[in-house]
Amino acid sequence: MAKHSIMVIDDEKIVGDMAKLSFEQDGYEVETFLNGESALGRLKDKPFDVVVTDLKMKGVDGLEVLRTVKKLYPGIVVILITAFANLDVAIEALRNDVHDFFPKPVKFKELKASIKRALGDE
Amino acid sequence: MKIEHKLYLSNAVHILLIVLIGIFALRNLNAILTKFRFTVIAEGLNATFLEMRLAEKNYFLYGDEEALTRIRNSTKKTTDTLQRVKPEIIRAVGAANYIKLQDYLNKYTKLVESIGKAGHRNASSQKKKLREAGQVLKTFSEDMTALESERIGTIIGRSKNILLYSFWAVVLFALLLSNLIVRNIGHSLRTINDLTREIARGNYQKIEAKPSRDEMGAVLKAINAMAEELRKREKEIVQSKRLASIGLLVAGVAHELNNPLNNISMIAQTYAEAYDRLGKEERVGFMERVGEETERLRVIVHPLLDYAKPKKQYLARAAANQVIQKTLALVKNMLDISNIKIRQNLAQELPDIFIDKHQIQQVLVNMATNVIQAMSKGGELSITTRYLEDDDDVEIEIRDNGKGIPPEFLDHIFDPFFTTKEESGTGLGLWVSYGIVKNHQGNIRVRSKVGVGTTFVITLPTCKKLGVA
Numbered sequence: 001m002a003k004h005s006i007m008v009i010d011d012e013k014i015v016g017d018m019a020k021l022s023f024e025q026d027g028y029e030v031e032t033f034l035n036g037e038s039a040l041g042r043l044k045d046k047p048f049d050v051v052v053t054d055l056k057m058k059g060v061d062g063l064e065v066l067r068t069v070k071k072l073y074p075g076i077v078v079i080l081i082t083a084f085a086n087l088d089v090a091i092e093a094l095r096n097d098v099h100d101f102f103p104k105p106v107k108f109k110e111l112k113a114s115i116k117r118a119l120g121d122e
Numbered sequence: 123m124k125i126e127h128k129l130y131l132s133n134a135v136h137i138l139l140i141v142l143i144g145i146f147a148l149r150n151l152n153a154i155l156t157k158f159r160f161t162v163i164a165e166g167l168n169a170t171f172l173e174m175r176l177a178e179k180n181y182f183l184y185g186d187e188e189a190l191t192r193i194r195n196s197t198k199k200t201t202d203t204l205q206r207v208k209p210e211i212i213r214a215v216g217a218a219n220y221i222k223l224q225d226y227l228n229k230y231t232k233l234v235e236s237i238g239k240a241g242h243r244n245a246s247s248q249k250k251k252l253r254e255a256g257q258v259l260k261t262f263s264e265d266m267t268a269l270e271s272e273r274i275g276t277i278i279g280r281s282k283n284i285l286l287y288s289f290w291a292v293v294l295f296a297l298l299l300s301n302l303i304v305r306n307i308g309h310s311l312r313t314i315n316d317l318t319r320e321i322a323r324g325n326y327q328k329i330e331a332k333p334s335r336d337e338m339g340a341v342l343k344a345i346n347a348m349a350e351e352l353r354k355r356e357k358e359i360v361q362s363k364r365l366a367s368i369g370l371l372v373a374g375v376a377h378e379l380n381n382p383l384n385n386i387s388m389i390a391q392t393y394a395e396a397y398d399r400l401g402k403e404e405r406v407g408f409m410e411r412v413g414e415e416t417e418r419l420r421v422i423v424h425p426l427l428d429y430a431k432p433k434k435q436y437l438a439r440a441a442a443n444q445v446i447q448k449t450l451a452l453v454k455n456m457l458d459i460s461n462i463k464i465r466q467n468l469a470q471e472l473p474d475i476f477i478d479k480h481q482i483q484q485v486l487v488n489m490a491t492n493v494i495q496a497m498s499k500g501g502e503l504s505i506t507t508r509y510l511e512d513d514d515d516v517e518i519e520i521r522d523n524g525k526g527i528p529p530e531f532l533d534h535i536f537d538p539f540f541t542t543k544e545e546s547g548t549g550l551g552l553w554v555s556y557g558i559v560k561n562h563q564g565n566i567r568v569r570s571k572v573g574v575g576t577t578f579v580i581t582l583p584t585c586k587k588l589g590v591a
Contacts, residue, residue, distance in 0.1 A: 025395065105386075107387075108388070
């Protein structure tokens with residue numbers, strides 16, 4: 001049984017660290033990144049199943065990650081987490097085929113349920 | 123009185139004067155004309171008298187009847203003329219003189235008749251009387267003429283003088299009047315000029331000018347009303363700016379707090395979820411990280427607490443240069459480490475300012491911090507102080523030759539929580555500094571050019587401007 005892989009992108013290191021612990025507990029393979037560029041670079045080498053990304057980051061931000069992933073790897077599920085919940089952004093994300101949207105502070109239970117649903121749908 | 127009315131009045135007075143002078147001149151001219159006409163008549167009379175006397179001489183020399191007839195004719199002609207010009211003569215010399223003239227003429231006529239009857243060789247006494255009467259008539263008539271001519275001369279002379287004087291009087295009067303009006307207008311315009319200049323500077327004070335009920339007074343009143351409006355609006359603008367600032371602040375705070383809160387939340391969830399799997403060090407590590415995140419929260423919240431309480435100022439007279447030098451001593455190490463050279467351009471004589479030294483130092487330290495962030499590879503920081511005489515302010519200029527601030531950021535640079543992507547810190551420093559300077563009735567502005575550098579200019583009022591002893 002292949003493990004599903006999750007990529008977590010957030011410029012707050014703690015988010016990645018905690019997410020990694022939490023997801024690994026459920027049997028996922030997790031890699032964390034502090035910015036969009038390095039994450040997209042990694043995707044070239046490894047096709048992740050799920051990308052969980054923060055919206056507001058310096059450089060390549062969450063929306064750009066979403067667009068790029070959907071363009072290059074449409075099969076990958078993308079979930080946005082953000083401290084910055086705003087209708088325009090939400091609409092834009094929806095238009096770009098985001099799977100789900102979580103405002104911070106994030107409840108891991110809900111996030112994991114969403115991931116499970118997404119992978120179940122596949 | 124309205125200026126319009128003043129001008130009308132002035133014009134009316136001038137016209138009146140000119141009309142009066144004109145009437146005066148006309149009357150004199152009329153008088154001269156009448157007298158002149160009389161002299162013509164008088165000359166005519168003289169000529170007739172002469173004719174009469176000639177005929178008389180002729181008769182006495184030759185004694186012929188023809189000469190006598192001629193005398194009779196002349197006397198008749200003279201009597202007729204006298205009768206004809208009676209009104210003119212009476213007007214010129216009076217009724218009494220006319221009667222006298224008539225009497226002598228009658229006497230002459232009678233004498234002529236009696237000499238005629240007696241024959242010219244016999245009437246020697248009558249002849250003498252005749253000669254006398256004739257002489258009287260001649261003299262009388264000549265005197266009359268001379269008198270009239272003299273009178274004409276006098277009138278002309280008098281007219282000439284009066285016209286000359288009144289000409290100068292009118293000119294002077296005109297100059298005086300226009301001078302008065304112009305000065306009045308000029309004074310009002312100057313008042314208005316000063317007033318509007320003050321308003322342009324942002325000083326919306328009412329001008330106490332003597333309320334004149336003319337157009338100028340109306341303008342002054344309007345300007346005062348405008349200044350009042352501006353003052354009200356300014357208060358409103360300051361208020362709404364303050365509210366907007368608070369709005370921005372609240373939004374910024376909420377945003378800034380969110381990440382540390384999320385981190386704490388995630389740590390807590392993971393701690394609870396994975397407690398059994400975590401080792402002691404990991405658990406301890408988690409709690410320590412919670413501590414770090416709460417510290418982040420504290421840093422954000424702390425300056426806000428300051429903002430919430432009205433910041434008490436401990437104001438005192440101070441010398442700007444001194445405060446600057448003290449601050450430079452504080453930050454010198456920091457600047458040296460960052461390879462930043464300090465250049466001081468402090469004015470020799472600066473009036474004192476009235477400040478809370480600690481707060482202003484805080485502002486200057488903040489400026490220094492910004493400079494260090496702008497010039498990560500080192501550079502030059504120059505501080506200049508100068509006295510702005512026109513506004514009675516002390517100006518402190520802090521200039522760096524760092525990377526500069528893009529124009530789209532300049533408008534927001536004093537917003538709470540504003541940071542450019544490269545900056546560290548919460549972005550409250552400049553916002554707090556702005557507040558402090560404003561609380562000192564001062565102003566802080568920024569100029570910048572990308573790649574060239576940034577200049578902060580702080581202006582603070584002098585003790586004198588604030589009316590401080």
